[in-house]
Structures are given as structure tokens and as C-alpha cells.
Amino acid sequence: MKWRHEHDAVDIVIVGAGAAGGVLAKELSEAGLSVVVLDAGPWRDPQKDFASDELSMRSLAWEDTRIVDGTEPFGMGSHHSGRGIGGGTQNFTGVFLRFHESDFKTKSIDGVGEDWPIHYKDLEPYYSRIEKEIAVSGPKHFPWGNFNGPYPYPERDPLSPNAYLFQKGCEALGIQSAVTPLAILSAPFEGRPPCTNRGFCIEGCMPNAKFSTLIVHIPKAVQAGAEILPNCMVTQIEVDTQGHVNGVLFVNQGTTYRQRAKTVILCAHVVETPRLLLHSATPQFPDGLANSSGWVGRSIMTHSSNDVYAKFEQEVRLYKGTPVLASTQDFYETDPHRGFARGYTIHSHGSRPIDMAQGISKASHEPVWGPQLRQIMLDYNYYGRLTMVGEVLPQWDNHISLSAEKDENGMPRASVTFNYGDNDLKLIDHAVENMKLILKAAGGEVAYVVSDTQHLMGGCRMGNNPATSVVNSYGQSHDIPNLFICDASLFVTSSGGNPTNTVMALAARTADYIIELASS
Amino acid sequence: MKNHTYYPTYNVMDEQKEWDSHTRSIVTSRLQREHSHRFLTPVEAETLRVWCALLMDDHRGDIIQAILTHIDQTLAENKGEGQRKVNVPPLQKLLRQGLKAIDEAGWIADSRPFFQLDEAAQKQIMRQISDASYPLTEAWEGIPQKALFHKLLQLSVEAYYSHPLVWSEIGFGGPAYPRGYVRADPGQLDPWEAVRKP
Ligand SMILES: Cc1cc2nc3c(=O)[nH]c(=O)nc-3n(C[C@H](O)[C@H](O)[C@H](O)COP(=O)(O)OP(=O)(O)OC[C@H]3O[C@@H](n4cnc5c(N)ncnc54)[C@H](O)[C@@H]3O)c2cc1C
Ligand code: SF4
Numbered sequence: 001m002k003w004r005h006e007h008d009a010v011d012i013v014i015v016g017a018g019a020a021g022g023v024l025a026k027e028l029s030e031a032g033l034s035v036v037v038l039d040a041g042p043w044r045d046p047q048k049d050f051a052s053d054e055l056s057m058r059s060l061a062w063e064d065t066r067i068v069d070g071t072e073p074f075g076m077g078s079h080h081s082g083r084g085i086g087g088g089t090q091n092f093t094g095v096f097l098r099f100h101e102s103d104f105k106t107k108s109i110d111g112v113g114e115d116w117p118i119h120y121k122d123l124e125p126y127y128s129r130i131e132k133e134i135a136v137s138g139p140k141h142f143p144w145g146n147f148n149g150p151y152p153y154p155e156r157d158p159l160s161p162n163a164y165l166f167q168k169g170c171e172a173l174g175i176q177s178a179v180t181p182l183a184i185l186s187a188p189f190e191g192r193p194p195c196t197n198r199g200f201c202i203e204g205c206m207p208n209a210k211f212s213t214l215i216v217h218i219p220k221a222v223q224a225g226a227e228i229l230p231n232c233m234v235t236q237i238e239v240d241t242q243g244h245v246n247g248v249l250f251v252n253q254g255t256t257y258r259q260r261a262k263t264v265i266l267c268a269h270v271v272e273t274p275r276l277l278l279h280s281a282t283p284q285f286p287d288g289l290a291n292s293s294g295w296v297g298r299s300i301m302t303h304s305s306n307d308v309y310a311k312f313e314q315e316v317r318l319y320k321g322t323p324v325l326a327s328t329q330d331f332y333e334t335d336p337h338r339g340f341a342r343g344y345t346i347h348s349h350g351s352r353p354i355d356m357a358q359g360i361s362k363a364s365h366e367p368v369w370g371p372q373l374r375q376i377m378l379d380y381n382y383y384g385r386l387t388m389v390g391e392v393l394p395q396w397d398n399h400i401s402l403s404a405e406k407d408e409n410g411m412p413r414a415s416v417t418f419n420y421g422d423n424d425l426k427l428i429d430h431a432v433e434n435m436k437l438i439l440k441a442a443g444g445e446v447a448y449v450v451s452d453t454q455h456l457m458g459g460c461r462m463g464n465n466p467a468t469s470v471v472n473s474y475g476q477s478h479d480i481p482n483l484f485i486c487d488a489s490l491f492v493t494s495s496g497g498n499p500t501n502t503v504m505a506l507a508a509r510t511a512d513y514i515i516e517l518a519s520s
Numbered sequence: 521m522k523n524h525t526y527y528p529t530y531n532v533m534d535e536q537k538e539w540d541s542h543t544r545s546i547v548t549s550r551l552q553r554e555h556s557h558r559f560l561t562p563v564e565a566e567t568l569r570v571w572c573a574l575l576m577d578d579h580r581g582d583i584i585q586a587i588l589t590h591i592d593q594t595l596a597e598n599k600g601e602g603q604r605k606v607n608v609p610p611l612q613k614l615l616r617q618g619l620k621a622i623d624e625a626g627w628i629a630d631s632r633p634f635f636q637l638d639e640a641a642q643k644q645i646m647r648q649i650s651d652a653s654y655p656l657t658e659a660w661e662g663i664p665q666k667a668l669f670h671k672l673l674q675l676s677v678e679a680y681y682s683h684p685l686v687w688s689e690i691g692f693g694g695p696a697y698p699r700g701y702v703r704a705d706p707g708q709l710d711p712w713e714a715v716r717k718p
Contacts, residue, residue, distance in 0.1 A: 055682040065602065065610075158704035161707075199701075353687065370577045371577045373576075374576065378690055
């Protein structure tokens with residue numbers, strides 16, 4: 001393999017071209033730094049390589065085997081991470097929320113989790129910048145949190161039958177609902193068309209109506225001079241005798257290459273970033289890089305994402321429209337009467353046939369199959385569905401480590417251990433009850449509850465104290481100053497809302513910091 | 521129970537000229553009956569043929585063959601599994617050894633391969649395996665029964681609900697690029713959507 005910076009030590013090498021890596025690549029190359037981005041997966045063309053098909057588009061996910069452990073092992077793969085240029089933004093649903101002020105201070109406010117080393121105010125300008133840059137569509141008035149709109153682009157119209165039913169249910173119960181802020185266009189923008197409601201966001205958006213790093217930040221980074229290398233799996237971060245990082249090793253088609261760099265930024269997402277740090281251990285850093293605290297891989301979080309299906313007298317047709325179009329955050333903040341801390345968002349959430357059949361087949365403690373499953377699915381068009389995004393509190397025991405099994409590059413497979421805590425379970429029960437009430441109020445008959453998880457966060461958390469965190473608030477490793485980590489693994493708590501707006505805002509903030517360091 | 525469809529005349533394939541060519545080629549390939557398997561042995565294929573038909577409660581040969589083709593491809597390509605629980609063997613081993621143990625269950629029950637048992641006996645064995653209560657023999661060594669059952673269910677579901685005949689029956693609108701949907705109020709339909717027949 002030949003590439004432009006083969007023989008150079010570039011200013012910046014970025015590992016992972018996902019939500020965070022894309023923002024950094026664009027900002028840093030536009031600031032004049034030399035940037036190489038390595039991604040383990042391919043560089044796709046949405047119009048040729050995406051399809052309106054659930055099964056074949058599973059290939060957008062990180063499919064490599066991970067060993068899972070714990071009472072509530074994650075379903076990894078397609079639910080949790082993407083692979084290839086664009087990372088998880090290729091196959092994300094596009095829900096684009098900000099964290100609330102309380103999310104950054106759960107310890108001080110509620111006595112749970114840990115405080116972030118930053119406040120909401122530190123991210124506010126970056127949220128605004130990112131939302132404007134990608135023309136987030138959303139309501140004129142968003143009733144919750146610190147930002148109440150208006151959004152850069154108008155809210156989506158029309159919604160979907162499922163979203164209208166959700167709104168009806170909420171209204172009957174006096175629960176506020178709003179059209180969901182989405183990284184999906186409601187009107188043309190920068191040559192891209194508005195959404196056509198085809199419903200296949202998780203399969204990758206063919207018309208390019210949905211924002212993705214693949215179609216937005218990567219082309220801009222290339223324009224500014226960044227070199228993007230697909231199908232390059234980084235297997236090792238290299239350290240010099242002074243204890244600074246000086247490059248990475250990566251594998252392309254079975255051959256190992258080296259990219260030297262003055263600064264390394266890991267944006268490989270929640271499982272692969274700790275895996276890489278742990279695997280890059282040296283005699284000087286025997287427990288893995290950036291790990292003097294022992295916190296690398298620790299306190300990973302997901303969101304509880306239980307679905308509730310209800311059957312209606314009339315057709316709903318869950319396949320129509322962007323999957324998420326209406327939401328409520330009325331239960332987002334702690335309410336002491338509920339008997340647990342923190343909260344959740346509820347979304348109306350569409351579903352295509354495999355997704356629904358797969359969910360229903362595991363809806364009870366015994367698998368659902370045969371005539372029962374077939375009958376339910378013959379009524380596919382009569383089901384409505386809601387889903388929750390529930391805060392999961394950080395716990396030291398939930399962690400990424402290296403398993404004994406190796407992959408084809410000889411790298412130990414990641415092992416992922418996860419269990420819900422008591423607070424997490426109480427919160428889920430509460431949310432499921434509310435989802436049932438809303439569906440009933442909309443006229444549905446509650447039928448199935450499917451437990452599920454979504455989104456990954458944590459594993460290299462930020463903090464001011466090097467003994468209890470991996471990086472500072474700019475993602476700079478406490479142990480190795482020219483090693484940055486900047487992806488969803490920085491998260492200290494998970495919040496009760498979808499995380500990617502925060503991932504990208506943090507990346508934009510880190511980019512500013514690195515540019516400042518470089519110019520001083 | 522007699523399965524019924526609300527949409528007896530709907531055929532999602534009638535719309536294929538409206539789809540982009542990449543999606544169309546993926547979907548139409550599922551309609552081609554393919555016989556030569558790359559991973560599965562003939563006995564494994566026969567075991568799966570009855571097993572998957574019972575799992576999906578559907579005995580139509582073409583559709584079940586599409587499931588087998590999907591399972592065979594998944595095993596032959598041997599890409600990552602996304603996740604695997606500790607103590608569950610890798611997919612190829614889980615299925616190869618698991619199918620052998622299922623076949624053996626037939627010999628133990630009635631001196632015949634599993635696929636030749638009568639349906640009631642087959643279902644009985646399936647239920648036992650689904651809750652891990654089938655008596656352990658040497659063939660089950662290292663093969664968790666629940667994990668095997670779930671894997672086969674997962675593979676069958678994803679192939680079955682990718683089949684255009686099944687889409688038509690459940691009234692799924694199918695691929696929707698480039699045209700998308702316009703009518704979104706409950707009860708409103710775009711012209712190509714399935715219409716319920718009384
Ligand atoms: C199905 C699905 C739906 C989602 N829906 C939403 C939503 O609606 N709203 C929301 O806010 N979030 C959603 N998310 C989550 C969102 O995708 C993530 O929060 C976001 O992508 C995380 O960004 P990241 O930069 O940390 O990692 P990613 O975007 O995952 O990027 C990581 C990149 O690193 C690459 N990589 C990994 N290891 C290596 C290595 N060793 N060498 C080279 N490259 C490597 C990967 O190929 C990948 O491209 C969804 C995710 C999924 C999977
Ligand atoms: S629903 Fe809209 S955003 Fe989603 S894939 Fe279709 S066109 Fe793209």
C-alpha cells in the first residue's frame with residue numbers, strides 16, 4: 001500500500017473516522033495541520049453501496065466478534081457501533097439532542113455517578129455550532145433542558161402514523177411531547193435534499209438527507225488536505241523512549257504499516273479505544289497506555305432502550321417515516337417521588353420487519369417462535385411502538401478488557417462485561433409503565449415489552465483528577481500529553497438522551513484546544 | 521391455526537422497477553433457488569430444513585431454502601458474530617456440533633434422523649432444547665442448548681423476514697428509494713402500499 005504521508009511524521013493521526021474523528025479531521029486540517037485518518041472499515045458511496053434492505057445493511061455495523069459477559073450482556077454489532085468511514089453516523093437514527101445541565105453534575109445534585117469536569121455552558125457554543133453546521137431540524141420551541149430552540153431548520157412535517165399516535169397518547173395524559181430534533185434535513189441544504197420518509201435510516205440514508213460524517217465532515221476534511229485511509233485497522237500505538245506516543249501500526253490486507261505522527265487522537269469508539277490502549281502496553285506502561293489510574297475500559301455505559309409494542313384496531317404501519325419523529329423528556333430530571341435517581345427520554349419509534357420479529361422473538365423469558373411468532377407478524381401493520389433512552393449509571397465493574405481469544409491480526413478480542421444496577425432497573429420499570437400508559441391512551445392494547453440497549457459511552461472518562469480519570473476535559477491523556485482520546489468513551493455519565501450531539505460538541509472543543517496548543 | 525394475510529393480492533415485487541438497482545439486485549437474488557451449499561452437509565441441510573420450517577411455522581420450500589442459503593452463507597463467510605457470550609463456542613462449531621446433536625436426538629427418539637421424525641416429536645425436542653432441558657449426551661459437550669436455539673431462531677428470523685413473499689403477506693411496503701412516502705396520517709396510504717382486503 002502506498003499513501004501520501006507514508007514517510008512523514010504528520011502533525012495528527014486520527015484513529016477512527018466516526019462522529020468524533022470526522023469533526024477533528026475537518027477542524028484540524030482546516031487549521032492547517034497535516035492530518036491522516038485511519039479507519040478499519042471501507043469508504044462507501046451511499047448511492048451505490050447502501051440499500052433499502054435491513055439484512056444486507058447489517059454490514060454497516062462493527063461485526064467483529066466481541067466476547068460478552070454479565071447478566072445483561074449487550075447485543076453488540078448492529079445495535080451499538082458502526083464500521084467504516086462515517087462510523088456510527090452511517091447507521092444512526094439521527095436523533096440529535098443536547099445534554100441537560102444536570103447531566104454534567106449528577107454527583108453534586110443527586111449523589112449518584114460522578115461530576116464531569118465541565119459544565120453545560122462549556123459545551124453550549126459547540127452544540128450551537130454543530131447544529132448549525134449540519135442544519136439540525138427541530139421545533140421552534142423545545143420544552144426541556146437549557147436550549148429551547150428554535151433549531152436551525154424547521155421541524156419535520158409530516159410525521160409518521162406512529163408518531164401521531166404517540167402525540168395523541170401524550171396529550172390525553174397531559175404529557176408534553178415535541179417533534180424530535182434530528183440531524184435530518186427538513187428542507188434542502190448544501191446540495192442535499194430533504195428526507196423522503198423512507199424509514200431506512202439505520203440502513204444508511206441513500207438520498208443523503210440524513211447527516212453523516214461520511215458525507216459531511218470527511219469530504220470537508222479531504223478538501224482541506226486531510227488524507228483518509230479506509231480499510232486500515234490500527235493494532236498498536238507506539239511509544240518512544242521519553243514515554244510520548246510517536247505513531248501507530250495498522251494492518252491493510254494482512255500487511256502491517258506504520259504512520260508516524262506528533263500527536264495521536266483515538267476516536268475508535270467505546271470498545272475499540274480501550275482495547276487499543278490496553279493492547280499497546282509497554283514495559284514503561286505495563287497496564288496499557290494512559291492507564292496509570294486503572295480507569296481505562298472502566299465504567300462503560302449504555303442506554304436502556306426497552307421497546308413497548310401495542311396492537312391497534314387500525315393500521316399503524318411502523319415502516320413509514322423516519323423511525324423517530326416525536327419524543328418526550330418530561331421524565332428526564334430526577335424526581336424524588338419515583339424512588340430512583342435521574343431519568344429518561346421516550347421516543348415514538350418505527351420498525352421494519354426483521355427488527356420487530358427479532359425483538360418479539362425474545363420478548364418473554366421463553367423464546368417466541370412457530371405459530372405464535374407468525375401470527376404476531378401477520379399483524380405487523382397493526383402494531384405501534386415506543387422506545388426509551390434511559391440513563392444508566394456508571395459502575396466500575398462494567399468494563400472492557402482483553403479476552404484470551406485472538407482475532408485475525410493476532411489482537412486479543414475485546415471482552416465486554418455489563419450488568420445493570422438497581423437504579424437502572426427501577427428507572428426501566430418506570431419508563432416501561434409510562435410507555436404502556438401512553439400507548440393505551442392512544443387506543444392501543446399493550447402487547448410486548450422487549451428489553452434492549454442502545455448507544456455506548458464511557459471507558460476512558462474525563463476528569464480533573466488523574467487518579468480517577470483517564471483524560472482531562474479536552475481528551476488529553478493525563479499520562480501522555482501528546483495522546484488524545486476523543487470519542488464517546490470520554491463520557492462520565494450517560495444522560496437520558498441520545499449522545500452523538502455531545503460526542504461531536506466535545507470533539508469540536510478538543511479541536512479548538514489542539515489548534516491553540518499547536519499555535520502557541 | 522390457519523394463518524391468514526390481510527393482503528392476499530399484494531405483491532411487493534410488482535414495484536421493483538421503482539427501486540434503485542442495488543436494492544433490487546439484493547432482493548431479487550433471494551428469489552433464486554440455490555442448491556449448492558458451501559458449508560452445510562446434506563444431512564445438516566435436511567435437519568435445518570425441518571427445524572427452520574417449524575421455527576417460522578411455514579413449509580413453503582422456496583422460502584425455507586432462502587433461510588438455508590442465508591445460514592450457509594453466514595457460516596461459509598465466517599465474518600464476525602458481533603458478540604458471543606463467554607462459554608459459547610464460535611458459530612461454525614456451535615452449529616456444526618449442535619446440528620449433529622439434534623440429528624442424534626432423532627436416532628435416540630426413534631432410530632431415525634431428526635428430519636424424518638414426525639412433527640410432534642420434532643417439536644417436542646425443539647421445546648426441550650429451547651429451555652435447555654434436553655438430556656445431555658456426549659454430542660452436547662460444550663454446546664449450550666439455549667444459545668444454539670437462539671442462534672438458529674435469529675438466523676431464521678432475519679432471513680424469513682427478508683423474503684419478499686413474506687413482506688407481501690404482512691403488508692410491508694418494501695424498499696422505498698428513491699420515492700419515499702408522502703401520506704403519513706394514520707389510515708392514509710401512498711398508492712403502492714398494501715391495501716387490506718376485507
Ligand atoms: C443503530 C444505531 C443507531 C443510533 N442512533 C443514534 C441516534 O439516533 N442518536 C444519537 O445521538 N446516537 C445514535 N447512535 C450512536 C452513535 O452512532 C454514536 O454515539 C457515535 O457514532 C459515536 O461516535 P464515535 O466517534 O465515538 O464512534 P463511531 O462513530 O462509532 O466511530 C468509530 C470509528 O472507529 C473505527 N475504528 C474502530 N477501531 C478502529 C481501529 N482499531 N483502527 C481503525 N479504525 C477503527 C470504526 O470503524 C468507526 O468508523 C446510534 C448508533 C447505532 C449503531
Ligand atoms: S427516512 Fe429520511 S433520513 Fe432516514 S434514510 Fe430515509 S430519507 Fe434518509
